[in-house]
Amino acid sequence: MLTLEAVEIRQGAFHLAADFSVETGARVAMIGPSGAGKSTLLDVIAGFLQPTAGRVLLDGLDITALPPAQRGCAIVFQDNNLLPHFTVAQNIGLGARPDLRLDRADRQRVAHAIERVGLTGFEARKPGQLSGGQQVRVALARVLVQRQPLVLLDEPFAALGPALKTEMLGLVDELMDETGATLLMVSHDPADARRIAPRTVLVADGRAEPPCDTGALLADPPPALRRYLGS
Amino acid sequence: MAARAVAIARGAPGHVAAALVAAVILAPVAAVLWRAGGGGWPGPADWAALRFTLTQAALSALISVALAIPAARALARRRFAGRRLLITALGAPFILPVIVAVLGLLAVFGRGGLVNAGLDALGLPGIRIYGLHGVVLAHVFFNLPLATRIILQGWQSIPAERFRLAASLGMTPTDVMRHLEWPMLRAMLPGALMVIFAICLSSFAVALTLGGGPRATTVELAIYQAFRFDFDLGRAAVLASIQLALVTLAALAALRVTQAGGFGAGLDRSLRRFDAETPALRLLDAAVLLLVAAFLLTPMAAIVWRGGAALAGLPVAVWRAAAVSLGVAAASTVLTLALALPMALAALKRPWLEVVGLLGIAASPLVIGVGLFVLINPWADPTALALPVTALVNAVMALPFALRVMIPQLRDTVADFGRLADSLGMRARDRLRLVILPRLRRQIGFAAGLAAALSIGDLGVIALFADPDIATLPLQILRLMGAYRMDAAAGAGLLLLTLSLAVFWLLDQGGRADADA
Known part of the structure; x- marks a missing residue:
């Protein structure tokens, strides 16, 4: 279980408060207007940013001050997920060993992940030779290899077309089913939330609300969300 | 984060x-x-070296920039095959050994060089390359390309829309010069002049080979001579102190007046210039570029020609x-x-x-x-x-x-x-x-x-x-x-x-x- 305990983030005029928990294995979307602090909150959970106050706990363990790689989470960024000078297999291998000294078992895991995301035959390609959708698949394969209990997605599909995005969300859904990891996904599109996240955190007006039922939230949006959705 | x-x-x-x-x-x-403390006050020869250093640096900067303005303008407003190559070649003097350039210039302008052979054939008196004009010639050879690149950057910093606006308003080339190009030049030229002046202050190899004598010695060269020939370490140190003050002041001044400019990223953009599409201006630009290319390439060709045989x-x-x-x-x-x-x-x-x-x-x-x-x-x-x-x-x-x-x-x-x-x-x-x-x-x-x-x-x-x-x-x-x-x-x-x-x-x-x- 991921717990944000009285977390406060202040940066100049910016302010965000969060106090809620996410059940293990849950799939939660974070939506809200841009600038409200969705990605900032994700940064705090991922360990890139220290909260001004409060604690972050994963399965009861205080991870607030731990470095990003030791917190038990894997993250996919909006861009720059892949190192352009490495092949697909190497980029995925980084998830197994960040110094890339892979043993036979590591290589098997990588091969399995490549197969799982449907990139068999692309092992030796470099990111520049891949389409946008294939690049996302590589990043997801690495998440698979990392085997972390918490997966964070920071709008990695924002640049994809609608059909491709649907496909990727479907893939994420399947991968989460297989691994049982907890998913936290930032999005500015409520349709994403509706597609794979039964629960949604609304980030607006300096607050991240506790997760609530996505369908209910979108069917009867509170004023802040209504303003954002424009409906 | x-x-x-x-x-x-x-x-x-x-x-x-x-x-x-x-x-x-x-x-x-x-x-x-510390060593200069025991070296005594600079003598007349030292002051002469200082004067010569300043004179040749000022002349080199002025001539380089004066020639670079028409060259940069021609490059900015013309599109032709080989334009990119020419701009790339303008970066080459940076890694060109000074002594090689001097040899090339000697082969063209020296005693037995091409120019004197031509003058001789016409029955005209020859020219001598040694002395102030030789030093300035070599400095212009090195710094004309640099000045051209700096000023070309200025030209390309003028947004294309302004030239289109000028064309739609029917501005003549003179109007364009006055309203668009001159304000840019006024901002760019002090920096270009100062950078080249500062570079030429430290001239050693050029002065050593083409200068020399009491009337054409830079401070750097005087340091070398005091050191090598007179083995007067005290005087060398005094001269080195003068040089240090000179270059530091010039470098600070250059930093103050220079706009940020790197190795000329994006200099290969060219622009159609409606105001400059007259036959006379085309001819002018072509002549300018041919002359500049000839000035820069002939000495190199001469080195290849003469050196190849040896x-x-x-x-x-x-x-x-x-x-x-x-x-x-x-x-x-x-x-x-x-x-x-x-x-x-x-x-x-x-x-x-x-x-x-x-x-x-x-x-x-x-x-x-x-x-x-x-x-x-x-x-x-x-x-x-x-x-x-x-x-x-x-x-x-x-x-x-x-x-x-x-x-x-x-x-x-x-x-x-x-x-x-x-x-x-x-x-x-x-x-x-x-x-x-x-x-x-x-x-x-x-x-x-x-x-x-x-x-x-x-x-x-x-x-x-x-x-x-x-x-x-x-x-x-x-x-x-x-x-x-x-x-x-x-x-x-x-x-x-x-x-x-x-x-x-x-x-x-x-x-x-x-x-x-």
């Missing part, structure tokens, strides 16, 4: 490197100032000197990178570290040379250390350029991939090996190419330190010229030209090979 992303840059090695560079520059300077019969000493030069250049290149990389990493957190690297521009090689001599002399035989000292000084001189090339890319790499490296849990060593070095390959290759070419063509400290048994290739060429063996000198010059272009090309290509996205 920034704090952690930048944790890639472990500070300590960078600070050590910066301290080393500061010591290599500042300790000799301190030694020079290449087969080169004395063994030349080949030995070439091997020495390659060794010095290799050591200097490795040293440049070993200093630049940690300094660049540390400069991400502490930008002032790059300023330490810039010190190398302000201090002239002969000042550092004299200072190092003063420092080394009590402990060891400086001539025995001629080659290591040359490699070290070359590295310090190349360092500012290496930092300029590497730091922006390094900053981008950390911004793009720092968080990814953090989230994967890479340790500092792995980051360097797996992220930073691969992303910086091109820049490292380019910087290494610059460092190697600058070192291989350098004729500075080595002239001060070397004994007759040892020589780098530029020094060997100087000796051949001194012995009036001009054909052998031209052959060695061609060899040097080939080597410096080849090492630059090889290292630069090494950085590009297999570089992705």
Whole structure:
């Protein structure tokens, strides 16, 4: 279980408060207007940013001050997920060993992940030779290899077309089913939330609300969300 | 978050490197100032050297910039085959060894050169290249391309829409000059003048070969003469102090008036200029570009022509000197990178570290040379250390350029991939090996190419330190010229030209090979 305990983030005029928990294995979307602090909150959970106050706990363990790689989470960024000078297999291998000294078992895991995301035959390609959708698949394969209990997605599909995005969300859904990891996904599109996240955190007006039922939230949006959705 | 992303840059090695560079520059300077205390007040010859230095630098700057304005204008408003090549070639003097250019200019403007042969055939009196006009000619040869690139950058900073607006308003070329181009020039010219003036202040190799005598001696050359011929260390130190003050003031002034400008990124953009599409202006621009190209290329062609014939019969000493030069250049290149990389990493957190690297521009090689001599002399035989000292000084001189090339890319790499490296849990060593070095390959290759070419063509400290048994290739060429063996000198010059272009090309290509996205 991921717990944000009285977390406060202040940066100049910016302010965000969060106090809620996410059940293990849950799939939660974070939506809200841009600038409200969705990605900032994700940064705090991922360990890139220290909260001004409060604690972050994963399965009861205080991870607030731990470095990003030791917190038990894997993250996919909006861009720059892949190192352009490495092949697909190497980029995925980084998830197994960040110094890339892979043993036979590591290589098997990588091969399995490549197969799982449907990139068999692309092992030796470099990111520049891949389409946008294939690049996302590589990043997801690495998440698979990392085997972390918490997966964070920071709008990695924002640049994809609608059909491709649907496909990727479907893939994420399947991968989460297989691994049982907890998913936290930032999005500015409520349709994403509706597609794979039964629960949604609304980030607006300096607050991240506790997760609530996505369908209910979108069917009867509170004023802040209504303003954002424009409906 | 920034704090952690930048944790890639472990500070300590960078600070050590910066301290080393500061010591290599500042300790000799301190030694020079200390030694100058016993050197007495400068004499008439010293003041004459100062006057000549200022005069030739001012003339060189004015003429280079005056010629560069029409050349840059022609490049800015014309589109033709070979335009990109010409602009690239304008960057070449940066890695062209000074002594090679001097040989080329001698082959064209010298006593037995093309120009005098032509004048002779017409029954006209010949020209002499030695003296003030020779020094200025060589400086214009080197700095006209630089001035053209700087001013071309100014032209291309004028938004294309303004020229389109001018065309739709029916402005004449004169109107365009007055309303669009002159304001830009007024902003650019002081910087261009000041940069070239500052560069020409430290002229040594040109003054050594084309100047000389009481009426055409720069301060740098006077340092060398006081040191080599009179062995008057006190006077050399006094002159070095004068040079230090001069260059520091000029460098500060240049920094103040210069707009930021790098190695001319994006200079190949060209623009259709409706106002300039008259036959007369076309003819003018074509003539200007042909003249500039002829001025720059003829001396090079002459070196290839004259040197090619002498290449087969080169004395063994030349080949030995070439091997020495390659060794010095290799050591200097490795040293440049070993200093630049940690300094660049540390400069991400502490930008002032790059300023330490810039010190190398302000201090002239002969000042550092004299200072190092003063420092080394009590402990060891400086001539025995001629080659290591040359490699070290070359590295310090190349360092500012290496930092300029590497730091922006390094900053981008950390911004793009720092968080990814953090989230994967890479340790500092792995980051360097797996992220930073691969992303910086091109820049490292380019910087290494610059460092190697600058070192291989350098004729500075080595002239001060070397004994007759040892020589780098530029020094060997100087000796051949001194012995009036001009054909052998031209052959060695061609060899040097080939080597410096080849090492630059090889290292630069090494950085590009297999570089992705």
